[in-house]
Amino acid sequence: MAPAAATAAKWSGKPPALPSLLLIRRVDASFAAGLRQRFRVLDFFASGEPLPAFLAAAEAPRAAVVTGGVFLAWHFQLGGKRIGIIGLGNIGSLIAKRLEAFGCVIYYNSRKPKDSVSYRYFPSVHDLAVESDVLVVACALNKDTRHIVNMDVLDALGKDGIIINIGRGANIDEAEMVRALKEGRIAGAGPDVFENEPEVPAELLSMDNVVLTHHVAVSTSESRGDLRDHTIANLEAFFSGKPLLTPVLP
Structure with a gap:
């Protein structure tokens, strides 16, 4: 019997449903553990088998999970910190x-x-x-x-x-x-x-976990304008014999 006919006979005249394909950027340890707790997971890379042999032993999986692509680092959640x-x-x-x-x-x-x-x-x-x-x-x-x-x-x-x-x-x-x-x-x-x-x-x-800026935290047009106005107000107070807005204390 030809391979295609044999496969059809194995599935009682109906071709097997193809598994869903799930593309996931990255499966880290906690996510992999969560999958294994809920589902029966067969890991191709851990099996050490050639792909045809791995697929032949997979017993008609419901889904194939493929990991890869460009992964962006997890963002830092600020709320609650x-x-x-x-x-x-x-x-x-x-x-x-x-x-x-x-x-x-x-x-x-x-x-x-x-x-x-x-x-x-x-x-x-x-x-x-x-x-x-x-x-x-x-x-x-x-x-x-x-x-x-x-x-x-x-x-x-x-x-x-x-x-x-x-x-x-x-x-x-x-x-x-x-x-x-x-x-x-x-x-x-x-x-x-x-x-x-x-x-x-x-x-x-060269560190991926460092964000550098070049002493510009205050450098906005608004803050520069505030600094100018504040300096002028301090000068006016000084020459008028009034208390300074922001005196430099010893």
Whole structure:
């Protein structure tokens, strides 16, 4: 009997229904485990068999799952994340306000607790990092805040944590941050400022889990206009003998 006739006879005169074809970009370990819990899964690559032999033993599968194509990395869900802000001044407070709109939980470290906010205060940056998914550095640079984010703070942030710096580069021990990224001790980083600007560590340029900007977090036409108006208002107050809007305190 010819092969086609034999196949038809095997299926009682009716040709077998072709399996559905499912194209999935990527099957990671958790997804594969979920499939196996619900369905009987035959894995061609794990079988070690030639494709014809694998298909012959597949007993008329209901679906063929094909993985491949271009895979885009999973995006980071912001809502519900615990955000630790170092420096809840004007900029830090505005960051917190915007993150609240995304449903984030805001924690902060500052020189002292602020009665005007309900966010949880941490006197220790290390303890703040332990409780945070993302650490945002938004403080000024002085002798107390130089390397305020060091090896211990990065390790406290942990392998799933992300560090963002829009303050000053030396607020973070940059060499230690690079090591933590390379060793997988933190998940990612988003520095806008660098410790030895304009120099940027070469290792950061090749990392997929790092987003770099060149000290432009404030560079919008609106913010430049606000800065100009604020500076003029400070000058007018000074020459009029009035209190400055934003005095520089010793």
